[in-house]
Amino acid sequence: MATKRIGDEPAYVLHHYDWSESSLILEMFTRHAGRVALVAKGVKKPSSSFRPVLLPLQPLRVSYGGDADIRTLKSVDWVGGHVMPTGEALLSGYYLNELLMRLLARDDPHERVFDIYAPTVALLASGQNSLLQPALRAFELLLLRELGLLPTLDAQTLSLHALQPEQAYALVPEVGLRRAATDDRYHLSGAQWLALNEAMSEGQPLTALWTLPELASSALRVMLRQLLTYHCGVGALKTRQIMLDLQNL
Template identity: 45%
Template structure:
């Protein structure tokens, strides 16, 4: 079956081949071997890399499949990411590599991912696209929370002045621990409607998403985040 795909990461394999971690439209994340892709005359040589829209086909029954077809998807604009957008794209790819199981259907998330990459290619202001995709990923993982009600009591948050975020639980009216960050409910209501053009609300959403994702990512640092921080030094 031929399907759309994008490469999340690639590794050298033996002298002439590549190992590819690929996000496919129909089958989710798949690990492939691209035999001969490093040969100078291979038509796959310049295509098997992140952020190039592809059409692929593969075969095999093991966890490592064999790539049999790789061509550029000319119906989609070829995105070239530079600067902060490139590191942001690496960040999205690393999230998918760390959090998506192999060969689990994720068609809607694939569309969200491609939309995010397209925005990164067109805009120098990357933060809103990153935050939206983080939320869409949480929804896919079944980890989304209610922005409008207390996760403990069900009380509408609009009746409160401040609330607190508890990872893997949701927004609550009372802090769990001393020093928990308080969020103005007026800001949370606007964030819930994706009114995040304000720098203050965007930073609040970033903090909430980071805490929410940490439950699934664990303590292992994100390599893409380290690379971005090194670039800024």
């Protein structure tokens, strides 16, 4: 629902488009309103006070108003706390933004998604490269769960039979979690899926997940990416393809 005036709202810039010679349309992820579109008038002018602040992957506080689908940015302040991620961490941050752009509808609040996005971005900016992949896997898992796109990880999806720790199970986009077939290249053991499920049930699921060795599994990475691209409705995410191309170089 459109609102006339919002002030001091925690937010991040996800993406931007040209609006005119001097203005931009910003796709922003806010804590209380979800993804919103704002016009930043005159932001491309050298004299604009918004220009050095409206950067992706930076914690901001914004005020905006208007009744239209695209509202007007009134003020923006940098909250501080961390610098812009660099290198692979920067591409990973853009990957998170692309997921939110594709999976979140405008004006649909997702406070819990915001509360996993913000610390994940801060971790990407921390320079702890060893936690980069665990951070992405944890975000993917929790994002899918919060959007209702992740099946329960303690039972087979169609039969509801409990997982057996020693058996292998595959996460398949069309059917959910099922016992791995002989031609399934990617799968985890029941014990691994149960460990992930238990960590996601903790009071601080991000930190609980970051410590799990299962998040380093290439099989988990592939299965989650397949599930995400299936729900995004695309053959491949742009940022994912860029990362693959850079690795090949």
